[in-house]
Amino acid sequence: MRTKALLALALAAAAVPGMAQEHLKSLDGKGLDPNISPKEDFYGHVNSKWMKNHPLSPEYSRYGQFNILNDSSNNRVQRLVMGLAATNPAKGTNAYKIANIYELAMDSVRRNREGAAPIKADLAKIENTKPEDMENLLIWIHRNYGSPFFNAAPQEDLGNSNIYAMYVGSTGLGLGDRDYYLLKDKKHKDILNAYDKLIQTDMKLAGYSAKDAKRIAKNVIKIETLLADSTWTREQSRNIPAMYNIRTMAQLQEMYPNIPWNRWFKETMNIDAPETVIVTEINTVKQADKLIKTLSDREKKDYYLWEYVSGAAPYLSDDFANASFEFNKVMSGVQQQRPRWKKALGAVEGVMGEGIGQLYVEKYFPESSKEYMLQLVENLRNALGKHIINLSWMSDDTKVQAMKKLNAFTVKIGYPDKWKDYSLLEIDPALSYYENMHNAAMWAQDRYLEKWGKPVDKSEWGMTPQTINAYYSPLANEIVFPAGILQAPFFDPEASDAENYGGIGVVIGHEMTHGFDDQGCNFDAKGNMVNWWTPEDAEKFQKLTQGLADQFNEIEIFPDLKANGAYTLGENIADHGGLRVAYTAWLDSQKKKGVDITSEEAKIDGLDPTQVFYMNYANLWANNIRDEEKRRLTMADPHSLGVNRVNVSLRNIDPFFKAFGIKAGDKMFRPESERITIW
Numbered sequence: 218m219r220t221k222a223l224l225a226l227a228l229a230a231a232a233v234p235g236m237a238q239e240h241l242k243s244l245d246g247k248g249l250d251p252n253i254s255p256k257e258d259f260y261g262h263v264n265s266k267w268m269k270n271h272p273l274s275p276e277y278s279r280y281g282q283f284n285i286l287n288d289s290s291n292n293r294v295q296r297l298v299m300g301l302a303a304t305n306p307a308k309g310t311n312a313y314k315i316a317n318i319y320e321l322a323m324d325s326v327r328r329n330r331e332g333a334a335p336i337k338a339d340l341a342k343i344e345n346t347k348p349e350d351m352e353n354l355l356i357w358i359h360r361n362y363g364s365p366f367f368n369a370a371p372q373e374d375l376g377n378s379n380i381y382a383m384y385v386g387s388t389g390l391g392l393g394d395r396d397y398y399l400l401k402d403k404k405h406k407d408i409l410n411a412y413d414k415l416i417q418t419d420m421k422l423a424g425y426s427a428k429d430a431k432r433i434a435k436n437v438i439k440i441e442t443l444l445a446d447s448t449w450t451r452e453q454s455r456n457i458p459a460m461y462n463i464r465t466m467a468q469l470q471e472m473y474p475n476i477p478w479n480r481w482f483k484e485t486m487n488i489d490a491p492e493t494v495i496v497t498e499i500n501t502v503k504q505a506d507k508l509i510k511t512l513s514d515r516e517k518k519d520y521y522l523w524e525y526v527s528g529a530a531p532y533l534s535d536d537f538a539n540a541s542f543e544f545n546k547v548m549s550g551v552q553q554q555r556p557r558w559k560k561a562l563g564a565v566e567g568v569m570g571e572g573i574g575q576l577y578v579e580k581y582f583p584e585s586s587k588e589y590m591l592q593l594v595e596n597l598r599n600a601l602g603k604h605i606i607n608l609s610w611m612s613d614d615t616k617v618q619a620m621k622k623l624n625a626f627t628v629k630i631g632y633p634d635k636w637k638d639y640s641l642l643e644i645d646p647a648l649s650y651y652e653n654m655h656n657a658a659m660w661a662q663d664r665y666l667e668k669w670g671k672p673v674d675k676s677e678w679g680m681t682p683q684t685i686n687a688y689y690s691p692l693a694n695e696i697v698f699p700a701g702i703l704q705a706p707f708f709d710p711e712a713s714d715a716e717n718y719g720g721i722g723v724v725i726g727h728e729m730t731h732g733f734d735d736q737g738c739n740f741d742a743k744g745n746m747v748n749w750w751t752p753e754d755a756e757k758f759q760k761l762t763q764g765l766a767d768q769f770n771e772i773e774i775f776p777d778l779k780a781n782g783a784y785t786l787g788e789n790i791a792d793h794g795g796l797r798v799a800y801t802a803w804l805d806s807q808k809k810k811g812v813d814i815t816s817e818e819a820k821i822d823g824l825d826p827t828q829v830f831y832m833n834y835a836n837l838w839a840n841n842i843r844d845e846e847k848r849r850l851t852m853a854d855p856h857s858l859g860v861n862r863v864n865v866s867l868r869n870i871d872p873f874f875k876a877f878g879i880k881a882g883d884k885m886f887r888p889e890s891e892r893i894t895i896w
Contacts, residue, residue, distance in 0.1 A: 244706060244712075244716050244829060244832055244833045244836050246821075246822040246823070246824055248263075248266045248267055248270075249262060249263060249266070249832070250262055250263075250265040250266050253265055254883075255877045255879075255885070256877060256878070256879050256880075256883035256884070256885050256886075257883060257884045257885065258864065258884065258885070259831075259835055259863060259864055259867060259877070259885055260835055260838070260859070260860045260863040260864050262835075263832050263835040263836055263839070263863075264835060264836065264838075264839040267836075267839045268839065268840075268841050271285075271839075271841060272841065273841045273842075273843065274553070275551070275552035275553030276551065276552075276553045276554070276555055276556075277551065278545075278549035278550045278551040278842070278843050278845065278846035279840050279841065279842035279843065279846050279850075280840060280841050280842075281838065281839055281840025281841070281842075281859060282706055282836070282837055282838070282839055282840070283685050283686075283840075284840075286685040286701065286702070286704060286707075287685050289704070290577075290683050290684075290685060290701050291559060291562055293577065293580075293581055293683070294562055294565075294566070294573055294577065294683060295558060295562060297573065297576045297577065297580070298315060298316065298319050298562065298565060298573070301315055301316045301576075302316040302319065302320065309640075311569065311572045311639055313644070314568075314569060314572070314639065314642060314644040315565055315569055315572055315573065317644045317646045317653075318561075318564055318565045318568055318569070318644055318653065318657075319561050319562070319564075319565050320646070321646065321649075321650040321653055322557075322560065322561035322564045322565070322650060323557060323558065323561050324650070325534075325535055325557065327649075327650075328532075328533060328534050328535070328649075328650055329534045329535055329536075331533075331534070331649055332422070332533070332534050332536075333422055333423045333424055333533060333534070334649075335529075335532075335533065335649040335650075335651040335652055336423065336525070336526065336529050336533070336651065337423075337424065339362075339525060340423060340424070340522060340525065340526075342357075343358075343518055343521050343522055343525065344518065344522075346514075346518065348514055351514055351517065352477055352480075354517075354518075354521065355509070355517075355521075356477070356480060356481060356484050356485060358521050358524065358525070359481065359485045360484060360485040361655075361659070362524065362525050362528060363521075363524040363525065363528055364388045364389070364524075365388060365520055365521055365524045366388055366444075366505035366506075366508060366509055367385065367386070367387065367388055367476070367501075367502050367505040367506075368385070368386055368387065368388045368389075369383060369384065369385045369386070369481075369482075369494070370383075370384060370665075371383055371384070371665075371666070371668055371669045372384050373673050373692040373693075373744075374495075375457070375460075375461050375495070375692070375745070375746040376461070376745060376746055377745055378673060378692040378693065378740075378743065378744035378745050379672055379673050379743075380672065380673060381668055381669055381670070381671070381673060382493075382494070382495050383482075383491045383493075383494045383495065383669075384494065384495050384496075384497055385469065385494050385495070385496050385497070385502060386460075386496065386497035386498050386501070386502065387444070387448055387449075387497070387498045387501040387502065387505070388444070388505070390441050390444060390445055390448065391412060391437070391441055391523075391527065392408065392409070392412055392441070393853055394451065394852055394853050395445035395446070395448045395449075395450065396852060397409060397412075397445075397852075398438070398441060398442040398445040398446075399442070399445055399446065402777070404777075404848065407547060408547055408548055409438065411543075411544050411547035411548065412438070412544065413434045413435075413438060414543070414544070415540055415541065415543070415544040416430070416433060416434035416437055416438075416523055416527075417430040417431055417433075417434045418430075418540040418543075419523075419526050419527070419530055419537060419540055420433050420434070420522070420523070420526065422533075422534070422536050422537055422540065423522075423526050432519065433519040433522060433523060434523075436515070436516045436519040436520060437519060437520055437523045439516070440508060440512065440516065440520045443504065443508060444501070444504060444505065444508070446504070447498075447500050447501045447503070447504035448498070448501050449498055449501070451781065451783075451784040451852075451853075451855075452781075452783040452784055455735060455736060455783070455784065455786070455787065455855075457736050457739050457746065458739060458746065460495075460497040460498070461495055461746060462495060462496045462497070462499055463493055463494075463495055464493065464494055464495075464496055465492065465493055466478065466479075466490050466491065466492060466493070466494070469494055469496070472496075472499075472502075472503070472506075473502055473503065473505075473506035474506070475506045475507075475509045475510040476505075476506055476509060478490055486666050486669070487666070488666075488669055488670075529651055529655075531560075532564075532649075532650050532651040532654045532655075533650075533651055538554065538560075539554075542554045547845070548845065548849060549843065549845050549846045549849055550843030550844065550845030550846050551843070551846075564654065566681060566683070568642075568654070568657045568661075569639055569642070570681035570683075571633065571636050571637040571678075571681055571682070572636075572637070572639055573681065573683060574632060574636075574681045574682035574683055574700075575632070575636050575682075577682055577683045577700065577701075578631060578632045578682050578700050581700070582631055582632070582682070582700040582703070585710070586631070586700075586703050586708070586710065587630050587631045589708075589710065590630045590631075590698060590703065590708070590721070591628065591630060593717070593718075593721065593722060593725060593802075594628050594630070594696070594725055596722075596802040596805065596806055597722060597725045597726050597729060597798055597799060597802045598623060598624075598626065598729065599802070599805070600726075600798045600799070600801040600802035600805060601623055601726065601729055601730070601794075601798045601896070602620060602623055602624075603801060604794075604797060604798055604801065604896050605619045605620060605623065605896070606620070608896070610754070610757045610758075610761065611754050611757070611758075612751050612753065612754050614751055615749065615750055615751050615754040618741070618742075618749035618750075619733065619749075621741075621742045622694065622732060622733075622740075622741060622742040622749075623729070623732070624742075625694055625742035625743070626694060626695065626696060626729065626732065627675070627693060627694060627695035627696075628695070628696055629678065629695060629696070629697040629698070630697075630698050630703075631682060631698070631699065631700045631703070632678075632682040632699070632700055633676065633677070633678045633682075634676060635676055641660065642657060642660045643656060643660070644656075644657070675693050675695070678697060678699075679697065680697060680699050681699065681701075682699050682700045682701065683699065683700065683701045684699045684701045684702070685699075685701045685702050686699065686701070686702060687699065687702055687724055687725075687727075687728050688728065689728040689729070689731035689732060689737065690744075691731070691732065691736065691737045691739070691740040691744060692740065692744045693744050694732065694740065694742060694743065694744045696725070696728040696729060696731075696732075697728075698721075698724070698725070698728075702721070702724070703721065705720075706720050706833060706836050706837055707720040707721040707724060707837065708720060708721035713821050713826065713829065714803060714806055714807065714810075714826075715803065715821060715826040715827070715829040715830045715833070716821075716829060716830075716833045718799050718800070718802060718803035718806070718830060719799065719803075719829065719830035719831060719832070719833035719834045720833050720834070720836075720837060722795075722799035722802060722803060723792075723795040723796055723799040723834050723837075724795065724837075725795070725799070726794055726795030726796070726797070726798035726799040726802070727791040727792060727794070727795030728791070728795075729794070729795075729798065730790060730791045730793070730794030730795055730798065730896060731787065731791045733790075733794070733896065734786070734787040734788075734790040734791055734794075735762055735786050735787050735790060736787050737787075738750065738758065758895075761893055761894075761895050762786060762790060762895065764893045765782070765786065765789055765790065765793060765869075765893045765895065766782030766783050766786050766789070767782060768782065768865055768868075768869075768893070769781070769782035769785060769786075769789060769857060769861065769865055770782035770783075772861055772865065774847055774848070774851050774858070775844070775847075775848065778848060778851055780851060780857060780858070780861060781851065781852075784855055785854075785855055785856060785857045787855060788855050788856045788857065789857060789862075789865075789866065790895060792857075792862055792866045793866055793869060793893070793895055793896070794895065794896040796834065796866060796867070796870055797870065797894075797896055798896065799830075800830060800870075800872060803830060807819075807826075814826045814827060825876060827872060827875075827876040828876050828877065831867065831870075831873050831876060831877075834863070834867075835863045835867075838859030838860070838862050838863055839859070840859050842858070842859075864885065867885070868885060868886070868887040868892070869887065869892045869893050869894070870892075871889075871892070874886070
């Protein structure tokens with residue numbers, strides 16, 4: 218089986234002595250565009266010069282501040298990896314494993330010589346399976362290579378986040394979203410045709426004739442389209458309580474009689490079938506169960522073949538990489554493949570991310586940054602508490618529960634207190650790159666499955682320290698800020714408080730507010746799915762959040778496509794709350810320091826500090842993006858496009874209007890009666 222998270226929520230290192238040449242800067246006042254008024258297009262006023270100075274290179278479908286930080290992180294990680302390789306590390310050490318994964322990934326000569334040879338035996342096993350052994354084949358695929366038709370995995374119990382429950386749900390679709398299969402306009406047809414071409418190309422590279430490859434592609438798309446037809450929409454997937462459907466094993470077997478559940482659990486997870494499971498999408502698994510019975514053996518084999526080959530392709534010859542790139546050109550508009558060394562680093566981090574992370578923080582993340590962040594988080598926590606207490610729409614009973622949850626937040630900054638143990642992971646340079654990556658995946662899967670029957674370890678991290686991101690986990694009620702994101706323009710110890718609070722301060726507030734967004738609000742202070750709202754407050758909250766969704770629904774991305782306010786609602790609520798809470802925290806911090814933010818002395822490069830606060834927020838989302846990627850993200854990403862995270866969100870913020878003198882008649886103006894205030 219390929220373990221997957223069935224539920225998820227989510228959104229550079231500080232200066233180090235000797236690294237001055239790498240120090241990234243926050244907001245540059247000289248980069249503001251005087252030809253674009255902040256009253257008309259605030260995003261353009263702050264970012265248009267940046268966009269002109271950072272044109273899209275062929276490698277990228279979009280390029281923004283996150284990419285700059287990723288490039289910085291990649292450069293640092295590359296130096297660490299190359300440094301390890303130069304030390305001729307002892308066999309079995311983390312350094313040995315990291316260096317050899319990187320070398321295997323870089324050795325295109327060997328991979329091109331091997332071609333599809335590393336997967337031929339397994340493809341033959343699939344092809345040669347007899348009719349009476351098709352059930353065995355399904356279990357073998359699930360144990361070793363993928364999750365065709367359905368998926369199951371242990372994860373924290375939504376009702377009791379201290380223990381693991383077994384979840385059963387849908388498998389992933391090759392194209393990610395159901396609309397790519399079901400909508401019949403030209404754009405979606407073009408992508409589906411490109412997917413068809415990818416499947417045929419890869420299967421021919423795997424040794425199949427053109428005729429057989431065409432049949433395989435036809436059957437794969439047929440099956441994935443049938444699965445897509447029963448898959449939840451993006452909006453439905455945000456309804457967490459609807460995913461909590463507890464069933465006994467007897468009920469599960471009765472609901473889905475064509476899946477051998479007892480055998481499946483024993484032979485894929487090496488556990489006895491659990492007494493109960495949680496079915497996340499009842500009808501989707503029902504469709505899978507039906508297909509397992511009604512499809513011919515040939516159709517199922519073709520589906521399994523693609524499940525296998527698509528998973529192996531990134532670790533085979535350049536011909537497979539080229540085929541994937543041709544597909545991505547249609548999907549996202551990217552014009553050039555990533556350099557081989559970046560792909561190789563991605564492979565290393567995918568297998569041993571925390572092993573790299575331990576080296577990363579030792580070299581690039583000072584404790585002073587962690588201490589600063591801890592204080593910043595407490596300032597934001599206090600500010601959010603003020604907002605909750607002063608809410609006019611929330612009752613006192615619900616406020617008490619909200620404050621309990623806020624005060625119970627766990628804060629993780631920089632890196633884990635306990636690092637992952639890679640001692641049992643084996644990397645053998647005598648084996649092919651694919652074989653090593655498959656063995657590493659099996660090691661990671663077995664390590665994951667060992668969690669079953671044990672208490673949840675809440676000290677674990679869901680991101681590596683070098684990751685340029687942050688997240689909130691509702692089941693752990695925790696906010697996590699890896700070391701990677703703690704550099705400019707998000708955080709810079711040399712920058713003003715206005716910049717830091719408008720940067721990382723808003724990010725902190727954003728992640729905190731996720732605990733109270735349209736999904737986070739379903740969980741209590743302990744991370745359990747408990748309704749802590751009064752019915753009246755829940756109704757008021759829904760009305761306010763619907764108003765925010767409606768604002769984004771009005772945005773036209775293309776003449777045939779509008780933004781999806783329902784799907785992006787959680788992230789938009791978090792941006793909305795982050796902006797409000799960070800601003801309050803910044804004001805409080807200046808009062809404590811005795812700073813009069815209206816004085817001439819408080820100005821930053823001649824700019825009002827309140828203006829700088831909002832400018833650096835806008836600066837976070839500076840990016841250039843191809844039309845294909847705009848369309849893809851609008852369909853698949855729960856985050857709004859950067860320009861809308863700025864121009865739409867800020868049009869609800871009263872201090873923003875005051876700071877820039879925005880009045881009726883200006884494009885950035887929104888009448889007070891239409892402004893949404895949630896937190």
